[in-house]
Amino acid sequence: MPERLGPPLAEPLFERLAIIGLGLIGSSIARVARRRNLARVIVAGDASAEVRARVAELKLADVVASTPAEAARGADLVILCAPVGAMAEIGAGIAPALKPGAIVSDVGSVKSAVVAALAAHLPAGVHLVPGHPVAGTEQSGPDAGFATLFHNRWFIITPPEGAQAAPVDALVAFWRAAGSNVEIMTPAHHDLVLAITSHVPHLIAYNIVGTAADLEHVTQSEVIKFSAGGFRDFTRIAASDPTMWRDVFLNNKEAVLEMLGRFNEDLAALQRMIRWGDGQGLFELFTRTRAIRRSIIAQGQETDAPDFGRRPTGDGEKA
Amino acid sequence: MPERLGPPLAEPLFERLAIIGLGLIGSSIARVARRRNLARVIVAGDASAEVRARVAELKLADVVASTPAEAARGADLVILCAPVGAMAEIGAGIAPALKPGAIVSDVGSVKSAVVAALAAHLPAGVHLVPGHPVAGTEQSGPDAGFATLFHNRWFIITPPEGAQAAPVDALVAFWRAAGSNVEIMTPAHHDLVLAITSHVPHLIAYNIVGTAADLEHVTQSEVIKFSAGGFRDFTRIAASDPTMWRDVFLNNKEAVLEMLGRFNEDLAALQRMIRWGDGQGLFELFTRTRAIRRSIIAQGQETDAPDFGRRPTGDGEKA
Numbered sequence: 001m002p003e004r005l006g007p008p009l010a011e012p013l014f015e016r017l018a019i020i021g022l023g024l025i026g027s028s029i030a031r032v033a034r035r036r037n038l039a040r041v042i043v044a045g046d047a048s049a050e051v052r053a054r055v056a057e058l059k060l061a062d063v064v065a066s067t068p069a070e071a072a073r074g075a076d077l078v079i080l081c082a083p084v085g086a087m088a089e090i091g092a093g094i095a096p097a098l099k100p101g102a103i104v105s106d107v108g109s110v111k112s113a114v115v116a117a118l119a120a121h122l123p124a125g126v127h128l129v130p131g132h133p134v135a136g137t138e139q140s141g142p143d144a145g146f147a148t149l150f151h152n153r154w155f156i157i158t159p160p161e162g163a164q165a166a167p168v169d170a171l172v173a174f175w176r177a178a179g180s181n182v183e184i185m186t187p188a189h190h191d192l193v194l195a196i197t198s199h200v201p202h203l204i205a206y207n208i209v210g211t212a213a214d215l216e217h218v219t220q221s222e223v224i225k226f227s228a229g230g231f232r233d234f235t236r237i238a239a240s241d242p243t244m245w246r247d248v249f250l251n252n253k254e255a256v257l258e259m260l261g262r263f264n265e266d267l268a269a270l271q272r273m274i275r276w277g278d279g280q281g282l283f284e285l286f287t288r289t290r291a292i293r294r295s296i297i298a299q300g301q302e303t304d305a306p307d308f309g310r311r312p313t314g315d316g317e318k319a
Numbered sequence: 320m321p322e323r324l325g326p327p328l329a330e331p332l333f334e335r336l337a338i339i340g341l342g343l344i345g346s347s348i349a350r351v352a353r354r355r356n357l358a359r360v361i362v363a364g365d366a367s368a369e370v371r372a373r374v375a376e377l378k379l380a381d382v383v384a385s386t387p388a389e390a391a392r393g394a395d396l397v398i399l400c401a402p403v404g405a406m407a408e409i410g411a412g413i414a415p416a417l418k419p420g421a422i423v424s425d426v427g428s429v430k431s432a433v434v435a436a437l438a439a440h441l442p443a444g445v446h447l448v449p450g451h452p453v454a455g456t457e458q459s460g461p462d463a464g465f466a467t468l469f470h471n472r473w474f475i476i477t478p479p480e481g482a483q484a485a486p487v488d489a490l491v492a493f494w495r496a497a498g499s500n501v502e503i504m505t506p507a508h509h510d511l512v513l514a515i516t517s518h519v520p521h522l523i524a525y526n527i528v529g530t531a532a533d534l535e536h537v538t539q540s541e542v543i544k545f546s547a548g549g550f551r552d553f554t555r556i557a558a559s560d561p562t563m564w565r566d567v568f569l570n571n572k573e574a575v576l577e578m579l580g581r582f583n584e585d586l587a588a589l590q591r592m593i594r595w596g597d598g599q600g601l602f603e604l605f606t607r608t609r610a611i612r613r614s615i616i617a618q619g620q621e622t623d624a625p626d627f628g629r630r631p632t633g634d635g636e637k638a
Contacts, residue, residue, distance in 0.1 A: 085598075109548075134545045137625035138612075144625065153547055183544070193537050196530070198548025203589060204523055205549070209608040211515070211578070211585045218512050224614045225502070226453045228472055229428075229517025230524070230556050232621045235612035237549050242605035249593045249601055259530070260590055264583075266530045270522060271579055274568045279404075282568055286561035289528040293457075293554035295543045302551045306456035306463065308627040 005151055005179050008037035013174055018043040018075035020068050020090060022055050023241070024136060025107045026081030027145030030060040032178045035147045045071025054142045069097040077174065080106040080118075085247035087114050091121035100125040103167045107133055109194060109244070111158040111187035113251035119160060127167035131157045132190065133180065134198070138239045151179030152300055158187040195255035199248055200263055202237050203256065206245070209238040324470055324498050327356035332493055337362040337394035339387050339409060341374050342560070343455060344426045345400030346464030349379040351497045354466045364390025373461045388416040396493065399425040399437075404566035406433050410440035419444040422486045426452055428513060428563070430477040430506035432570035438479060446486035450476045451509065452499065453517070457558045470498030471619055477506040514574035518567055519582055521556050522575065525564070528557040 017039035019026045026044070033039050044061035045068055046052050052064050065071035072078045072094035080090055087108065098104070104126055108114045114130050122128055135153035137144065155175040159168050172182045185193070212223045212231060223231065249256060273281040296302045303309050336358035338345045345363070352358050363380035364387055365371050371383050384390035391397045391413035399409055406427065417423065423445055427433045433449050441447055454472035456463065474494040478487050491501045504512070531542045531550060542550065568575055592600040615621045622628050 134548045136548075139625045154544055156545070193541050193545055194548060196534060196537055197542055197545045197550040201527060201549035201553055203593075204527065204586065205552075206605055206608050207586045207589050208520060208523065208582055209611055210589075210604050211582045213607065213611060214585075215515060215581070217508075218515055220611075220614075222512050223516055224611065224618055224620065225473055226475070226512055226516040227615050228620050229453045229455075229513060230520035231516040232612075232615050233524075233552055233556060234520055235608070235615055235621070236627065237552060238605075238608040239612040240605075242602050242609070245605050246598050246601045250596055250598055253593055253596075256593060257590065260586075262534070263527055263530045264586070266533075267523065267526045267579075267583070270526055271576065274522075274572055274575060277569055277572075279565050279569055282565045283561050285529050286525055286557075286559075286564050288532065289525050289554070289557040290561070292528055292532060292539075292543065293551075293558040295539075296546050296551050296554055299543055301543065301547050302554070303629040305629070306458045308555065308629040310622040310624070310627040310629065 005032070005036060005148060008035065009177065012037050012040045013170070013177060014039040014076045016041045016043065016075045016077075018045060018071045018078045019061070019081060020045040020071050020078065020094070021081035022046045022051050022060065022142045023081060024140055024144040025133065025149075026079070027055070027058075027060055027142040028147065028149040029079060029081065029107075029178070030055075031145055031147040032150065034060070036177055038174060038177055039077070043071050043075060051142055058142060060142065068093040072102075073097040074099055076102055077170070078102060078104045080104070080108075083244045083247040084108045084110050084114060084117075084251045085243075088117035088121065091118040095121045095123055098123060098126045101127070103127045103129055103170060105129050105131050105171055107131065109198065109248045110252040111190045115158070115160050115187050127164060129157060129159055129163060129167050129171045130187065131155055131171060131175070132194070133175070134194075135180075136240075138236050140241045148179065150175070153180055155180035155182050156190055157182060157184045158190045159184065160187070191252050191255045192258075195252060195259040199252055199256050200259045202240065202245055203249065203260065204263070205234040205238040208234050324351070324355060324467055327354065328496065331356050331359045332489070332496060333358040333395045335360045335362065335394045335396075337364060337390045337397045338380070338400060339364040339390050339397065339413070340400035341365045341370050341379065341461045342400060343459055343463040344452065344468075345398070346374070346377075346379055346461040347466065347468040348398060348400065348426075348497070349374075350464055350466040351469065353379070355496050357493060357496055358396070362390050362394060370461055377461060379461065387412040391421075392416040393418055394421060396422045396424065396489070399423070399427075402563045402566040403427045403429050403433055403436075403570045404562075407436035407440065410437040414440045414442055417442060417445045420446070422446045422448055422489060424448050424450050424490055426450060428517065428567045429571040430475075430509045434477070434479050434506050446483060448476060448478055448482060448486050448490045449506065450474055450490060450494070451513070452494070453513075454499075455559075457555050459560045467498065469494070472499055474499035474501050475509055476501060476503045477509045478503065479506070510571050510574045511577075514571060514578040518571055518575050519578045521559065521564060522568065522579065523582070524553040524557040527553050
């Protein structure tokens with residue numbers, strides 16, 4: 001188990017860090033970079049004037065820029081924290097401003113599509129090293145971020161074929177200093193793993209919340225009232241950023257459809273067990289699934305407190 | 320919003336309360352009954368010698384009984400806290416021991432099947448008033464319970480046709496004093512509402528955890544490592560008691576299959592949107608689902624803290 005976030009580094013890892021897109025993830029990177037002295041100068045670029053104003057108020061960066069090119073100019077490390085669908089345009093925008101030897105990275109939830117979108121635009125001599133922090137909350141915007149968001153979470157680096165070792169190592173060092181554990185894999189394998197651990201779970205959560213909203217014999221007010229039976233868990237991830245998730249599904253189509261196909265097959269088998277009263281089959285599955293949660297807790301990726309340790313509004317005491 | 324659990328009542332609501340089955344729910348009832356003085360004598364009955372020993376150690380009851388009949392004898396209120404599939408046998412067991420005028424209730428997650436299972440056995444002059452607390456955690460057993468489990472949660476009472484008003488009112492008073500909000504509906508409507516707010520969510524959570532465990536191109540170790548992307552939320556409810564949930568699906572078959580049919584239709588539509596790249600359709604659904612969570616939070620049925628307010632092992636600081 002890693003320690004908590006350490007003290008600021010004596011020497012920063014990068015001279016100039018540009019973060020493009022200051023939402024939940026981008027603003028958390030800015031915060032941890034400041035807290036741990038990961039870069040001498042932090043530049044924040046965002047297309048929204050409202051976000052830029054808030055970033056200035058929160059003092060999240062040394063420089064606030066209004067275009068990607070302006071933000072990226074002269075940076076040693078540029079991290080794109082925008083929805084996956086916006087990557088190609090941002091890549092085209094920053095290309096002329098990039099300094100030779102700069103590392104361009106990102107935090108997109110899909111990697112093959114991002115590699116394709118960016119590789120087409122980046123000039124020779126710039127290092128593309130995409131990545132993905134497996135961390136987040138259902139909230140969005142610069143106020144939602146916090147410095148420990150990545151702490152004890154995995155950061156996956158997906159170097160394109162032929163990537164050089166030095167820029168990969170530099171990105172590993174950055175994310176380790178941000179508190180993450182780092183894993184390296186191919187973009188295609190990343191997209192398959194995340195399809196099952198993240199994309200399909202989001203899809204079925206969005207789906208059941210939609211189904212529940214559209215019933216005619218059960219009112220929406222009843223769904224809300226009695227949500228503590230399990231449904232409310234799904235509403236959390238179904239409250240995630242719509243633009244980001246639209247882009248994930250459009251850009252990881254094959255892997256999502258593959259995993260969804262397996263989910264559907266298994267669900268059909270389960271449905272059949274219910275229809276034919278196969279109690280033994282249900283019991284066996286329900287017993288097997290308990291073990292997975294125990295492993296997730298044992299590896300520090302989840303709280304061991306019952307009910308996530310949550311305390312709903314008005315529910316003060318315990319015991 | 321109701322206050323926190325109040326002080327003990329000056330006069331108990333029942334002389335003798337029998338709780339049959341001292342798991343998460345039964346032991347929580349024992350705790351809140353003691354804390355708020357809801358009954359002068361609390362009797363705990365459980366078929367497991369291990370559970371009975373633990374109940375005695377924890378001092379959860381005044382009397383510990385080893386058979387349902389022994390527990391129910393002379394009680395004014397008997398609450399069956401056993402899996403739905405065990406209700407008929409327990410009903411047959413307690414029938415000869417029940418005092419005239421006694422109220423028999425339960426906490427099963429399915430109500431039509433419980434009414435049918437119990438009504439066949441109970442003698443005339445005994446009042447059957449089934450109920451269901453929409454509350455719980457993924458943990459099981461007498462140590463998992465706590466007195467505030469029902470606080471600010473809904474308790475649904477489903478009186479069978481022809482039920483008298485006085486015993487229903489007495490049960491309403493009991494659960495209000497336990498901190499719950501009480502709603503009354505028919506057993507059939509309850510089963511439909513809970514199919515969507517609880518049973519189908521559990522089913523799809525069990526299902527995706529099973530799907531993830533059975534992949535050949537993604538290892539189980541990868542699923543566990545990268546579960547923070549969304550998957551781990553599902554493992555919580557997929558860690559719930561297997562016997563209880565087997566019985567729920569076997570005993571609420573029609574409503575579950577009906578709601579699952581709708582879920583599947585909606586998922587097929589979503590799958591098609593992904594395949595054909597309908598970003599607008601995805602965006603619209605993902606926006607609509609956010610509003611439901613806001614309502615659940617506004618009604619005090621969910622915490623408003625990001626990520627359920629959970630702090631995984633080793634993740635100390637925030638901000």
